[in-house]
Amino acid sequence: MSSQDIPEENLPQEQGAAHGAAGHGSTAVAQRADDNPFADPGLPAHKPRIQDIDERAAKRSERAVALMFTLSMLATVGFIACFVIFPVDKLVYIWPFGRVSALNFSLGLTLGAALFFIGAGAVHWARTLMSDQEIAAERHPIEAAPEVKAQVMADWAAGNEESGFGRRKLVRNTMFGAMALVPLAGVVLLRDLGPLPEKKLRTTLWAKGKQLINMNTMEPLRPEDITVGSLVFAMPEGLGYDDHEFQKEIAKAALMIVRIRPDDIKDKRELEWSHEGIVAFSKICTHVGCPISLYEQQTHHVLCPCHQSTFDLADGARVIFGPAGHALPQLRIGVNTEGNLEALGDFAEPVGPSFWERG
Ligand code: FES
Numbered sequence: 001m002s003s004q005d006i007p008e009e010n011l012p013q014e015q016g017a018a019h020g021a022a023g024h025g026s027t028a029v030a031q032r033a034d035d036n037p038f039a040d041p042g043l044p045a046h047k048p049r050i051q052d053i054d055e056r057a058a059k060r061s062e063r064a065v066a067l068m069f070t071l072s073m074l075a076t077v078g079f080i081a082c083f084v085i086f087p088v089d090k091l092v093y094i095w096p097f098g099r100v101s102a103l104n105f106s107l108g109l110t111l112g113a114a115l116f117f118i119g120a121g122a123v124h125w126a127r128t129l130m131s132d133q134e135i136a137a138e139r140h141p142i143e144a145a146p147e148v149k150a151q152v153m154a155d156w157a158a159g160n161e162e163s164g165f166g167r168r169k170l171v172r173n174t175m176f177g178a179m180a181l182v183p184l185a186g187v188v189l190l191r192d193l194g195p196l197p198e199k200k201l202r203t204t205l206w207a208k209g210k211q212l213i214n215m216n217t218m219e220p221l222r223p224e225d226i227t228v229g230s231l232v233f234a235m236p237e238g239l240g241y242d243d244h245e246f247q248k249e250i251a252k253a254a255l256m257i258v259r260i261r262p263d264d265i266k267d268k269r270e271l272e273w274s275h276e277g278i279v280a281f282s283k284i285c286t287h288v289g290c291p292i293s294l295y296e297q298q299t300h301h302v303l304c305p306c307h308q309s310t311f312d313l314a315d316g317a318r319v320i321f322g323p324a325g326h327a328l329p330q331l332r333i334g335v336n337t338e339g340n341l342e343a344l345g346d347f348a349e350p351v352g353p354s355f356w357e358r359g
């Protein structure tokens with residue numbers, strides 16, 4: 001479509017004016033522009049900021065920006081200091097997060113502050129001190145002119161000829177080989193992701209005679225502590241929150257304990273592995289390993305918050321909904337001579353995600 005075909009009121013002002021001047025006269029065009037409710041109003045008039053007209057305000061903004069960049073520098077120095085000062089296994093209590101690694105917390109805090117203050121300083125600088133004049137840039141065709149395209153193709157052909165890329169096949173082919181092999185170096189580095197887990201993920205700290213410890217009170221659990229409808233989390237005796245390996249071990253050994261009326265338990269093995277209806281299941285979802293904590297006491301269903309896998313604790317913790325591929329492993333429990341709940345062995349199968357070979 002040529003500009004001849006476009007209604008004049010839709011043409012850019014200059015073009016429309018020129019067109020109008022040639023055909024009908026500028027007075028008529030101005031008249032139509034006044035009547036056109038969709039005419040481009042152009043950019044609003046620039047309003048100077050306080051910093052544009054008051055040098056003292058500009059200086060204040062400058063100092064604020066400098067302060068933020070200085071805080072960023074201090075935070076970076078703090079980051080390095082924390083890296084040196086805190087041992088990797090030091091835990092601290094920080095409200096409201098609870099017990100966290102001092103090193104991770106301090107590194108995250110200082111690095112976050114360093115980046116935040118760089119960003120805040122840059123934004124403040126741009127908003128208060130840099131020019132805020134709006135400028136409209138006209139669009140131009142981006143396609144190269146035919147003669148430029150022809151020149152590029154000629155240069156390409158000349159470069160190909162001069163490099164001998166097409167003629168010297170030995171050089172070309174060995175270069176392809178070298179480039180194909182280089183990524184293998186990165187694949188080899190994957191070996192550094194750590195030693196293979198071997199059997200470590202197939203066993204947990206649970207063993208015959210290990211008492212079940214309430215994770216909230218850190219006291220041994222007794223059958224009378226667990227009422228129908230309640231949900232209690234337990235970990236093995238001997239494991240403490242301060243232990244170096246705590247996170248690794250609890251990620252495999254965490255238990256959910258509920259009491260179900262024995263008549264309501266549908267799975268025969270589950271009933272045999274329970275104590276007076278008290279059943280202990282792994283708290284680690286068999287989909288991708290989220291900790292499960294939502295218990296519906298009327299139905300005895302537990303729901304994983306990550307992808308909504310739902311397990312029926314009254315029926316061997318089988319999956320009744322969601323992407324998990326296996327029932328939650330059950331821990332066989334009993335009561336020791338002191339009247340405390342204890343494990344009667346380790347889990348019979350690996351806990352956690354379903355990709356483990358089970359057999
Ligand atoms: S991790 Fe539990 S449903 Fe995905």
